[in-house]
Amino acid sequence: MLSRTAENLFWLARYVERAEYLARTIEATLRATALPSAYVGKTNEWESALLTAGAAESFYRTHEIADERSVVAHLSFSKENPSSIRNCIDNARINSRAIRTALTGEMWDTINSSWIELRGIWDAERWSREQLAKFLRLVQELSLRFDGSAYRTMLRNDAYWFSRLGLHLERADNTARILDVKYHVLLPDKEHVGGPLDYYQWTAILRSVSALTAYHWVYRDTLKPWLIADLLILNEKLPRSLASCYGNLVRNLDQIGVAYGQQGPSQRHARGIRNRLERSRMDSVFQAGLHEFIQEFLSDNAKLGDIIATQYLN
């Protein structure tokens, strides 16, 4: 297939995934900030929402104080923030239009009809919390429908695999990013059993990767920070865990390698990361330093994106 088409498919999936993640982050933050401060502490949750969205820099260029109104506007509707939901959806549609031929009708319809509906909200002069709630729900529905129609209607060929690569790379990045910002509340502390403050911080993390229910099914236990870390990092059963993303990335890259009859640096690099995740145990990760582990992962993950681009997309 055309390199440009593959690149568009890859980024289209990334944009949709990122938009969904941003919507979840905002929802989780709205929920946390609605609680009395005795439950969530005095940290500025909107500030950490900006950090997990990787949008702090662009935000502080034009704003001074991170509060609900300004952060929601920046992450959801802003034209200036290149990673706002609005720009993600807009870019997703531009990419889709450019490669209509590589998408199934169902996928195009999902992107285009959602774009028409969402545009009505972000073009509005003012927005209410109700409209915001609707907007965030529509974004998540878009992602579900897009993903579902790709799964149900696309041919299983390189177009599908490149689109999946984008999705899993972005997803791994998002999960790692929230861990990067929140790792401190997950550090095991023998003295501290976990007060209400931690509990609500933990649930906010799980909610932003839609893993709260999953946690209980997997561990059948009350919330424990090291188990949360285990779920999000090493547990292959959770679709948004780093291990699951890398299982998929390796599989999709292998499928491309087989179809093209050639393996390359991206296959090797992805396999290296997957093997490290497979070999790791949570206690040793904590011992070596959770934060260092996450930081290293983030840089490895970004590097895989570069290698895929060099090998296939340019």
Added chain:
Amino acid sequence: MSIAFDEMNGAGNTIRPAYEELARWLGEIPSDGLEFRRQEAELLFRRIGITFAVYGDTAAQERLIPFDVVPRIIAASEWTVLESGLRQRVQAINMFLRDIYHDRDILRAGLIPKELIYQNPVFRPEMNGLNIPHDVYVHVAGIDVVRTGPECFFVLEDNARTPSGVSYMLENREIMMRLFPDLFARHRVAPVERYPEELLTTLSSVAPRTASIEPTVALLTPGIHNSAFYEHSFLADKLGVELVEGRDLIVRNEEVFMRTTEGLKRIDVLYRRIDDDYLDPLSFRPDSALGVPGLMAAYTAGNITLANAVGTGIADDKAIYSYMPDIMRFYLGEEPILKNVPTWRCREPDELAYVLDHLKDLVVKEVHGSGGYGMLIGPASTCAQIEAFRDRLKQAPETFIAQPTLALSTCPTSTASGLAPRHVDLRPFVLTGREDVTVVPGGLTRVALQEGSLVVNSSQGGGTKDTWILHDGV
């Protein structure tokens, strides 16, 4: 202007046979039935993304072409005449182009003034003496036809470069079949859906000799900002060929390749929807970022077929248009089946004098204009507009032609105040391959939605209709 011929009601109040069933059906449906369907159609167009961009119009970057749900019907017997006339015309156009870029018999015979060719900016000296596969220059032609009476069809314009609109012919039909299954069941409408297959066959049939047995075809688009981008992606999808942009292509050793995830892949036939000027910055406009450096070298080396060929603009030039009847007689020895609209060539002093005297009755067009821009419709213009145009005309008469204002036929069209007659034209699409000339039974009907307006161009607020070629019987 005389009263226009109405394709449903004729001159009087008797329904013409092809429209009988439609008229009956229109009488049966509830009064808001059409408006309801129109809204539904609009929703479908938006969802599918059938939009076009209007240049210089930033507020509405993606607009819908208004779609009128009342079909335009042409009887099979009328179509037979149209079809043979279209074949004849396109055949002559191809022979004319071959001659202009080779022996130039027609110039030696003195039928066309030499300077009209040599001084014409769309004449491409690069094409001189170049042999292209099977001497086909215009693989895809869109011939604009208007009607003024039961038997009176005129060719208004030949589009021999990169005619667009065929996606509307196909999508209008799909949407009509979804919205009006009952209406279709009561008629026998010739299908148009084979067009993409015919197009692919046509394109593959003209692959260069150096191509493999299964030639690789691709469609070259200027990109998503082009007004016809939807059509480009639609056709690429239906043809099952890659939709490429200039930046996807690279020329090596006079062969054209596309960059793929598996490396470079050779292209044999390029259905290009980019104008000559932008094709290759090394040969034409050096500032073109849309084209492919070296494409012309590959073309002249015979390693790629461009459809349409380079330099076909000389055949759809409005100044050449007036010579089309002579061109057909010269190459085919036949009388034209479809008439030309009488045309005054403003480059000739006598004719210019006539035009200047009759501006308020005439339509004056720029020789190189298109899309309905830069023209004067005398009867619909104010005195000031006419005088302003008169100055332009005097300054560069050779760049204008004039035609009488034709009473274009009308078709019943759904308007805010119910059904009303509106002027229409027709653009059928003619495909020419190695052996065959194919005309899919149908075309794009454009309709001027403003009461009394004769401008059907989509860039000027015109709409479209589904066009039915109706077979006899039920």
